[in-house]
Amino acid sequence: MKDRRTTRHCLAIRHGQSHFLNHQSFPPPKKNSATSPHFHSEPSASARGSHFKCGRKSGCPARKQVQQSDADPSKLEITYFDAHTCDNPPPSSSQVVPDPRIISSGTQRNTVQLVRWIANLPIVLYVSTSGVAIRQTRRIQGHLSTPLMRLLLALLLLVLPPPLREYFSASHLPKDAGVGSELHPVVLVPGLLCSDLEARLTEAYKPSAPRCGAMKGNGWFGLWKNASDLAANDYVDCFLEQMRLVYDPAINDYRNLPGVETRVPNFGSARGFHCKDPLHPKQCVDYVREGLERVGYRDGDTLFGAPYDWRYAPPVPGQQSQVYSRYFRQLKSLVETASKKHHKKVIIFGHSYGGMVVLDFVRNTPLAWRNEYIKHLILVAPVLSLGILIQAQIIAFGPNMKFVGATQSSLRTMWRSFETGIVDLPSPKVFGHMPLVITEQRNYSAYDMEDFLVAIGFGDSVEPFRRRMVPKMRYFKVPMVPVTCINGVGIRTAKQLVYWKSDYDRSPEIAYGDGDGTVNLISMLTFDKEMRRQPAQKKQFKSVKIHGAEHCGLITEEWAVKRVVQEFLEANRISS
Template sequence: MDVQLHRLLPLLLLLSWPFFRRGDHSAARDAADLHPIVILPGHSCSQLDARLTEEYEPAAPPSCGARKGKGWFRLWENRTALQDPALLPCYAEQLRLVYDPVAGDYRNVRGVDVRVVSFGTTGGFIPRCPSYRKLVEALEGVGYKDGGNLFGAPYDFRYGPAPRGQPAQHFAHFVSSLRLLVERASARNGNKPVILVSHSQGGINAMAFLDQSPLPWRRRYVKHFVMVSTGAGGIVTALRALASSVSHPPPPGDVLSLFGNTGRSFESTFLTLPSPKVFAHTPLVITRARNYSAYDIPELLAAAGFSDDEVARYRTRTLPGVLNFSAPIVPVTCINGVGVPTPELVYWDDIDAEPRVVYGDGDGNVNLASVLALDTVIGKYLGQDYYKSVLIPNATHTGILADDFARQRVVSEILQANTAVY
């Protein structure tokens, strides 16, 4: 009985809020009526700067240390390095993450300091992902202003949240910075609580942020969470990328292989792999030797060339978080595209051949199964008064922000969150 009460306590605390009723959704009257917004962008949209200290000892050509002591430079996305084969090994090495088994946590390569560009503003991610510019312009059209009542929370997408009890120093810093940003946004706007708006992987970070923030703080500072283009169970596209990497390994010495290995070093690499909780034992990758379901991802990672240590980190560090994906104790609106061909099954006939893909429903990236799981994981927990799912036909993963019809619906839902009464 005590265990049941413990499980019900968060829901009872949520329900202690007065019921919210839908208000006038037509439009907010003016900027003074608007609740401030903080946008969390998707994977790789944030820009990163780096600087090299005297501790940096390049494993790549010695010339990679030429910037030692010369201040900050653009690391992601460094277009000069990407276009120059001579610079690409340096770029790949400096962007890589290292897992420290003693600390039980990820860190930068020694001697490489990295910072996120323009935290607190939307300018930190618009240059990398122009679709956000259209969203920001649409919000400005209804009274929002960057730095006034509209803010951005770009993050170092190489890192990710870890299960409770495991070290995650970088993500803990992100949580602290975002919490302070939310508080400042509220204070600057008449102490109104904030609306969090996320897209894609930004939703995973927002969920972890809310989970790690005390309930009284959430009740005080978060009015609503609008989560766009994020499912509850990962995506099959991530498995397609794994199969492709095995089918077409880069030639030895190819500088692109350095960048590929860099991507594999990121803590966030495993975050979007399909969840056994959603996809269960359904085959997702079919090969001549065997079939792989979401339960078989460790074996698939091993087949794709990940080391035993990397596979173990998926089991102990990523999988527990995936399986514990649960409702944040705040009102939530989930907005997703559907009706777009989306990879659903990967046929890996021959290790030397390009994988063949069977397509199902979704937004081109997030599978419909992952979208519908939101109703179970979040909707049934929060109830219809605190949860809303919006499906937009023919809206793609990024087009949901760029296409006029879909973007207008996203803005409309944000305005509804503004006028909702709790």
């Protein structure tokens, strides 16, 4: 997992490691004296027993006292004071800092003091050495795996603000420190291109080349599963053809080519999808899944996946969509099954395009059903119908899918057939009349997207854009369930495209603004505003902006993934 942060950006609460905690037994001590690899006797001993100081480094404050038990002279009591500083320095104010990437407010001082206080509470352990019972008083540091410590840590987490709570996230907790059976089930919905697609060819399929019909009558095969196999089997052209969709104006919906049937395999499994780019195989929430597994989630028990056919756009209520009608029924059944199994509501997670899928799924369910089954929505870098400018560049030039092994023009032809190709174009509600695409002849604003589609040679998309996408742009209804939306900011993001000679076969010059590299900041802020407009939803909405986090970096960078996993833990703690 990548982590490009420097040390000064890390949120860290470092405990001084006590050398003696590595030892579970000690040599039999003489009366009122004891030996240890890291301690030697001080010149004087009190009536209460012998005192020993650290023998590793002068100035280390660690001490221990050995004395006979008043209650039972056959037993020795060993008490440890302070922590070793000879390897790791004790926590200081300069080490306990909020992550500057996480935008939050409020002071940390009292919380930091509470962390230090709990970390220095004494606990009592009993060990037996050669038949001699020894009582050892030690600090809490290093014993977070005991039941008492888990309880204290849980109480501490309730009062910590989010930046400090990240310290106690998955990588800092012991493997058994999760809440086990108390976890709310989670359904993961990945971003674009992640879900596998299988195809079956019938006699109605008319291939453009004989080799493309070779799979007729052979049942289901992986159409979008392993991109490397396409070139190896000389199947790239066939792939591009069989992936295409057709818009049917009679029913105002998209469908496959005649004779091509498709399905999404592995529905229900959190491991049922992956990135097809061999150079980046773990860009489809793999690290988020692994982080959840470290805190106790298990695939098929409390953790599920809901892959979908990403060529289609989820409909707003009232729109026709055969594909999503079936998918929403599957997802609804999955949520109900997971909830009934554990007698708990379900947390649904969506990244990027999956965020749109999740939001539109919930909007298409009855409010009573949401109240019964939905615990929380966690949307990470959601790509919503409010629009993003980069979508205009993709529809003009084609997607960045070089790993498929196809030419850019052939990829563009395939992509333009997808409903996904025209979704997320800039919305007038967000971008207004600002020039977004600039050419020598004219400029195009969000109000001119139909003209822009004609200009790039894609006039066939004007009708489905007008009939299916414009209603999505104009529709906004809050889900009326708890929602956390996490976005990256502070990344250069396209805000204007310059095709001066109207040559859309070339990459444009780009003027940059703020965002996550894909989603424009203005779209994020508009979504936040709309979510807070309804008072009841405002009380159930949390927006997190993380400076320096890229669109995909939110689910691949180690520090960002920790922050995302923390939101799952927080959603589990919130009472509903």
